Amino acid sequence: MSLAEAPAAPPVPAPAPVAWLRLLRSELRLVLGRRRNQVLLAGLALVPVLLGTVLALTRDSALSGQGPSFVGQVTGNGLFLVVAALFLCLPFLLPLCIGIASGDAVAGEAGAGTLRYLLVVPVPRTRLLTVKAVAALVFAACAVLAVAVTGLVVGALYFGLHDVTLLSGSTVPVGEGVLRVAGIVAYVALSLTGLVAVGLFFSTLTEVPVGAMAATVVVAIVSTVLDSLPQVSAIHPGLLTHHWFDFAEFLRVQVDYGVLGQGLAVQAAWVALFGSLAWARFTTADITS
Amino acid sequence: MAETTPRPPSPRAPSPRARWAVPGVVAVAVAAAVGVPALASADADLPDVTAEQLLTRVAEAGPAPVQGTVVYTARLGLPELPVSEMTGADPLALLGGSSTLRVWSDGADRSRVSLLGATSEYSVVRDGAEAWTYSSTDDEAVHYALDAADQARYDALAERVRPGAEVPGGADLPTPEQAAAQLLAHAEEDADVTVDRPTTVAGRDAYQLVVSPTDDATLVSRVVVAVDAETSAPLRVQVWATQDGEAPSLEVGFTDVAFTAPDDTVLAFSAPAGATTEEVVVPLPDAPDAAAALPGAGTVPEGVAVSGSGWSTVVTLSDVDVAGLVGGDAASLGTVPGAERLLGSEEAQDLIQEFVPQDDEGRPTGPQLDTGALYDQLTTAVPEGRLLSSTLLSVLVTEDGRVLVGSVPADALRAAA
Structure with a gap:
């Protein structure tokens, strides 16, 4: 039976936006209600808790003020716990969670054999894919927020919030500091959209969700490796991960929005390319399971 | 029975082939968005000027407020130093590779220059006779200032050169035309000064002034200065070596520039709370010393010998304790975080x-950073001592404590030693 013939005269078709929202709601309930995804979010939220506890316990010892960028500043200002935790999660932990959520989006249904039943419902495949994509993006945003919000709470509890010393040596009041950190959180979340699109595309290629998840994480890692090779510096500006750490721009005395815009433009290009690939694949594929 | 086929959902829907064309179109659009601006930066179309006219305009323009991003690239042929990966933003990174700096200046005596690392920054802020450096990597500020007596002298000097104030002997100062002519005449003694095809730097049309040494003995092939057509401010300087005709050995230029006064918050600086702060008092040289330090003053300090002339000049410093300098203050080079x-x-x-x-x-x-190891890595052993050879500059440190520096091939230095 084809998709076109599937609707045996639906009784009263709901108007498109309502149907879309209803579908999105059920998809979000599915993604956010899944135990595995909840554990992932809890694991991410644990990072700032662990980091903050370790730094609070060692702050009076000889080991204070040491560590990679931002970690040294945390004991002086709890706001930096958000930045330090994001800095530590960005290279691997966040891509891993994104890969699991977006790689599972379509392949998970196909693997469980529920996708063909989903397609029997009179829902155009394009709309189904859009809903899957939005749900994956919402999960990515939740992942970043889980790190940021626990970071803020734990940082404020352990170290308090103070005026922020920028990388340039200037000091801004705590209110502006919070806004700048919010900018960092937003930029990091938007930086992950390209990876979500890549994961969604892999997810439409296979019926084995683990394959799509692994491939997505591998893309992020390969991109990081290529980014560290000076021999291929010509392709660096277009790499998925190249602009991820440009969030530091928010901590300079004059934020250059051109630099941030460039990073977001690269993400938009990846989203457009892999989003359209996923759409072409999903709307033309033989779905047999 | 629930199997679905790839058949399109409705008769008007595009065929699978048309659907697969969409990613292709997107790919082409992305490639075009990347490629078109690169192609569009063709040569600028500007009225012709002579070298003298161009220099006059530069002299007339004088310093102006400016802010922008500067990219500095060194291809000196030195061994790779992974400095920036080890220490974040560090001035040592300027020895090789590419660095991005951000520059703000009010055109008078306040400015800020920041060397950007991925998640770090090294800033130099100048306000009149005062200056600060701040390194975000080790949260350390250094304050350079004059002592009270020197500060008073500096203020008096600054008052004298302030616009509007009467300059002693002001009538003797050359006009921009005269200054340009003098400079040109001096440069043409041992180099050809020409104006090359106009170019585009940081999206602005620019003239190119080329200074090519006539001397064959030097490593410098030519120096190219791009001058903004509108404001006559220098936008880019390239130094080309004779050994490398592909790319300039040293290049520093704006990638993004605006000739507007920077914000006051950018130019202001005070040591951040909690940072290590070091105070350094800088002596202001006495007026006679300042005159002696000027080039062409004729006298050279003791222990310094000059041979050759023009671009192939070799400077010899005697009795330099190189081992002490190299083995000494390693701590000042910063620690490696993490x-x-x-x-x-x-x-x-x-x-x-x-x-x-x-x-x-x-x-x-x-x-x-072990400066001793760094020194060993950068230099090679030769019978006369240790040699540092780059595409633009050669340095020879002899066993008997002499240091020979010149923009000449290494063999010329060894012959001179």
């Missing part, structure tokens, strides 16, 4: 403590 070693057992930790350098409070300072 490199402290922590082991599980106390015995192992004690063992590590034996070998890891520590500062006064017993904190592990992490491995430091």
Whole structure:
């Protein structure tokens, strides 16, 4: 039976936006209600808790003020716990969670054999894919927020919030500091959209969700490796991960929005390319399971 | 029975082939968005000027407020130094590779220059006779200032050159035309000065002034200065070496520039709370000293000999304690963050403590840039001593404590030693 013939005269078709929202709601309930995804979010939220506890316990010892960028500043200002935790999660932990959520989006249904039943419902495949994509993006945003919000709470509890010393040596009041950190959180979340699109595309290629998840994480890692090779510096500006750490721009005395815009433009290009690939694949594929 | 086929959902829907064309179109659009601006930066179309006219305009324009991004690239042919990966934003990174700086200046005596690292920054802020440097990597500020007496002298001097104030002997100062003519005449003694095709730098049309040494003995092939057509401010300087015709050995230029006054918050600086602050008092040279330090003053300090002329000049410094300089102040080069070693057992930790350098409070300072090793890596042993050879400059350190520096091939230095 084809998709076109599937609707045996639906009784009263709901108007498109309502149907879309209803579908999105059920998809979000599915993604956010899944135990595995909840554990992932809890694991991410644990990072700032662990980091903050370790730094609070060692702050009076000889080991204070040491560590990679931002970690040294945390004991002086709890706001930096958000930045330090994001800095530590960005290279691997966040891509891993994104890969699991977006790689599972379509392949998970196909693997469980529920996708063909989903397609029997009179829902155009394009709309189904859009809903899957939005749900994956919402999960990515939740992942970043889980790190940021626990970071803020734990940082404020352990170290308090103070005026922020920028990388340039200037000091801004705590209110502006919070806004700048919010900018960092937003930029990091938007930086992950390209990876979500890549994961969604892999997810439409296979019926084995683990394959799509692994491939997505591998893309992020390969991109990081290529980014560290000076021999291929010509392709660096277009790499998925190249602009991820440009969030530091928010901590300079004059934020250059051109630099941030460039990073977001690269993400938009990846989203457009892999989003359209996923759409072409999903709307033309033989779905047999 | 629930199997679905790839058949399109409705008769008007595009065919699978048309659907697969969409990613292709997107790919082409992305490629076009990347490629078109690169192609569009063709040569600028500007009215012709002579070198003298161009220099006159530069002299007339004088310093102006400016802010922008500067990219500095060095291809000196030195061994690779992974400095920036080890220490974040560090001035040592300027020895090789590419660095991005951000520059703000009010056109008078206040400015800020920031060397950007991925998640770090090294800033130099100048306000009149005062200057600050701040390194975000080790949260350390250094304040350079004059002592009270020198500050008073500096203020008096600054008052004299302020616009509107009467300049003693002001009538003797050359006009921009005369200054340009003098400079040109001086440069043409041992180089050809020409104006090359106009170009585009940081999206602005620019003239190119080319200074090519006539001297064959020097390593410098030519120096190219791009001058903004509208404001006559220099936008880019390239130094080309004779050994490398592909790319300039040194290039520093704006990638993004605006000729507007920077914000006051950018130019202001005070040491951030909690940062280590070091005070350095800089002596202001007496007026006669300043005159002697000017080039062309004729006298050279003791222990310095000059041979050759023009672009192939070789300067010889005698009685330099190179070993002391190199082995000395390693601590000033900064520590490496994140490199402290922590082991599980106390015995192992004690063992590590034996070998890891520590500062006064017993904190592990992490491995430091070993300047001695750096020196060994950069230089090669030759019969006369140790030689540093780059595409633009050669330095020979002899066994008997002489240092020969010149923009000449290494063999010329060895012959001179």
